[in-house]
Amino acid sequence: MSRLQPAKGKLLLKGARCVDPQAGLDVLADILITDGSIAAVDTAIDAPDAEILEVGGRVVVPGPVDLHVHLREPGQEYKETIESGTRAAAHGGWTGVGVMANTHPVVDDGAQVRSVLNKADATGLVRVYVYGALTRGLRGEQLAEMADMVAAGAVGFSDDGHGIQNPLMMRRALQYALVFDKVVLAHAEDEKLADGGVVNEGLVSTRLGLPGQPALAEELAVRRDIALARLTGARLHICHVSTAGAVAAIREAKAAGDVAVTAEATPHHLFLNEDALDVRYNTNLKMAPPLRSEADRVAVLEAFLDGTIDALASDHAPHAPQEKELEFELAQFGTVGLETALPLVLGELVAAERLSWSDFVQRVAVAPRRILGLEPVSLAAGSVADLTVFDPAAKTKVTKDWLVGKSKNSAFLGWGVRGLATEVIVGGQRVLKEGCVVV
Amino acid sequence: MAGIASKHLIRIEDLTVDEIYSVLENAATFKEINTRTIKKLPTLRGRTIINMFLEPSTRTRSSFELAEKRLSADSLNFSASSSATVKGESLLDTAETFDAMKIDMVIVRHRYGGSPWILAEAMDAHIINGGDGIHQHPTQTLLDLFTIQEAKGRIAGLTVGIVGDIYHSRVAGSLAPALKMMGARPICIAPPSYQPDVPEALGAEVSHSLDEALPDLDVVYLLRIQGERAQGLSVPSLREYATVYGMNQWRMDNLMKPDAIIMHPGPMNRGVEITPEVIADSRSLVLDQVNAGVAVRMAVMYQMLGGEGDVATAAR
Structure with a gap:
């Protein structure tokens, strides 16, 4: 039941x-x-x-929907389950979560979508919206069976965790998603340029002796995906925007008005910068994309406040202690965020009168449903x-x-x-x- | 005896300028003791030190081991792959295991930057960073400073060119900020692909040309070029690197100040960053650096563990 x-x-x-x-x-x-x-x-x-x-x-307010969540089930239930993750979501104030496909096995066919939805139905405390993989096994080599997944209830598609590196593959994925009028959620990262960097390239990478990845690794990927969305006419959503360059690219695209692009920002990119990383090498501050410079943070925050970035998303990425209590370069990427995202925005932005309650509702409830093409929820x-x-x-x-x-x-x-x-x-x-x- | 306020030596910035000078001063005494027939002192008798080398090392490890033996510490060596997945035990578990054995000090060499902090947070012991990833190698820097001071009579005011793959160099990661602290002028000399992300974060100036910078240098500090990092992505070839950035007889004769000194942390690639003639030149102090290494490490361990009596007394 x-x-x-x-x-x-x-x-x-x-x-x-x-x-x-x-x-x-x-x-x-x-x-x-x-x-x-x-x-x-x-x-x-x-x-x-x-x-x-x-x-x-x-x-x-109308119930907030978190566009970007990793619930780890199936396959990594020691980190989180649909049950525990939706409890966390409820505790954080969300009435629904969009869950990424990078589970084990990957959610890349209709049976997997159905399986997650069935489990959510049986154990979930909030609504679970399932994204299917764009490519089989998230390998970026072959389209996943989107029709099968849509029939099973998938609301969007994403290879989050890794960006699709091959521009032709991305073009084909955007084209094919268009058939079903589903949004493509892009993890924008040029992995060649990022070159295995685990923190932002800059003062902190030099000071801590950690391999850095340049902000441009995100901006280039965002610019490529926007251009491909323009070429294909597909609906593109940029995940976890972290750089001023990506913000500028999104702002330009929205001003041009010839491409269907939306974007999200995470609380950690809104409220933390790379300076939070100090000589203690706190691995809870290791995430992808990495914490960026203060100038990047301010650019992302301004874009979030003015609506260039449409939505808040937590990129909730649970990991077990043995995956985090490690050498910084070996630790997993990600921070949990379901429970802190909304309180942080309320305390840091709404209480500080930088974001109105009305715009808060836009960013956390209205825009996410619009992006996913869900039925609006209103106080009516x-x-x-x-x-x-x-x-x-x-x-x-x-x-x-x-x-x-x-x-x-x-x-x-x-x-x-x-x-x-x-x-x-x-x-x-x-x-x-x-x-x-x-x- | 001058102690060291910081419990650990992980970054060179853990030491104050005064503490660095006191290490150099004590090292001079230990260096003299190292010339005696009987080189052993009782100062760290009963103290336990672990040499945890999780990445291959010959000279640093030998240098620490000798320093420990000459101070009469009990030491043991622990080597393993630094990858938790290969080793099957995390660094944290290893640290807690050794902590339970009541260790006084750990010397750690590790493949990844910042790893000594995991030991520092999990153990009661003092931690000395023996080189972590591309981050720092502070005792190498202390022996370098010792060598510079001995040869030039001072550190402040000198211009020091650090030449090579600075990005990947933990040696440079400690040396540049130390030189800045000591009032010297470090210059990172390398193509942009070998420069740190932000050289100013190390307190260093930048030059892309050894030939342009060389006439100003009091110290020419050459870094080892690793073959696998010179195969086309960062520099075209070792041969071309040697042509543009290698220290050779011609550069020594025509561009270098006559009284400048040449240093290298070793191991050297003869014919790449340094030619055999340069190594053989009297201004090349590579073996002096090695010699200083034992004395400097004795001084650091002695000051961090608060050995009995002062060095001068011990030396009599």
Whole structure:
């Protein structure tokens, strides 16, 4: 039996600050949910037979969707499972996650897509949207069977983990994805130019004696993929933008208006730079793309604030201690991020009045669904009841104990964050209550 | 006895300028002791030191071993592949294993930059970096500084050209910042493909031409060129490298200051970065560097472990 079911009965959210730019809303209202859908958004709704949830002025938004998550199941369940990862997602305030195909085996055919969706149905606490591989085995040599995967429910395609190095292969993949009108999510990295670098090429690589990769390794790949998207007419989404050069390329493409390109940024590229790496060689700060210079960080942040970068995505990449407590060059790439992404943006940008609540909703809920071609979720009657309640004043320190996901390799351990999800409702079902994941 | 404030010597910046001078001073005493018939001192009696060489090394390891023996420390050697996957045990587990054996000091040579920190964080022992990846090799730098000071009478104010594959050189990674700290002027002399990502991060100036830089140099410091890194991607060939950047008789006679000195951390590629005539020249101090290596390492270990009595007393 499915773990997530449209909840029967009525749930009434009382006294919510409802923020939804799609509905032009930023008002104090009540929300009545009936049988998993929003029945009414109005002041002082009276529903005597409903379960009452006193929101008390906290903020209710359409449920955030994380475009970029590695749940590691199948194959690496010691790092994360669909169950543990979706618990982490709920804890972080997300009502849905898009999961990458680089599992073992790779999700590169319909049976694998179905298998992940079945497991998500049985164990998932939030909605799971599955991306199929663009190429078989993520090897960049042969197209994967996209029709088969679309029929099984894939919502997009990506070889995330490695960019497709061969431009002809990328062209063909974009062309073929066009048949199904699915988005292609690109991990933009020219591996030849990156030359095995494990940190950004610059002051820090020299100081720490670690092989660096130039920012240009990203920019070149982004420029190539944009040109190929223009050539093919396909929908291109640039994952984890980390450099000023990539930002400029995306900005130019959007200004030209002749190519369907969107982009995401991660919290670690928004809030950390390479200077966080010091002589202690913290491997939780090793990720791909690497933490970049302060100038890059500022460029990515500005693009995120002005909407050039459409969406926030965590690039949640769980790893076990034995894969991180290693020589820096041997440690795996990645940081977990599901649980910290939204609080970081709320605390660092929304509370600081650099990003409005309305734009926050755009970046975390509206844009991700638009990019994936999902049904919009809105705070309006008739919409499916996927929504999240945030307490902007709630604070915590990011510790291994606070994280509920299976892996604790967070780049933000020790940070104080302000702005936490207290309630997550998926299809009317409460999966996070008072900040605690419903078991 | 002057101690060393930092518990570990992983980067040359772990030492202050005063501490570097005190190491050089103590090393001079140890160097004199190393000329005696009986070279052994009791200063580190009862102390346990592990030489953990996870990458092949002959001279650095021999130099440390000799230094340990001459200070009467108990030492043991541990070698293995530095790759956890090959070795089957992680560096962290190795560190914890040795920590449980109550070790006083570990000398570590490792293929990857920053790895000594894993030992430093997991062990009570003092850690000395014997060379980590393309990062640093601080005791090599101390022996280089010792050699420069002995030959030139000073370090401050000298112009030192470091010539070769600086990007991949942990020797340069420690030497350049040390020279800067000591008031000298380091210049990285190499084609851009051999330069560090950001030479200024090492406190160094940049030159692409040995011939242009050579007349200004008080010290010509040549780095080993590894054959596999000179096969077309960074430089076209060893032959062409030798032509443009190799130190030879003609450059020594026509471009080099007559009183400049020539150094090399070894092992040398005769005929590539340095010709046999240059090696044989009296201004080439390669063996003086090796000789200084034992004394400098004795001084560092002595100061970090706080051996009994001061060196001068020990020497009497």
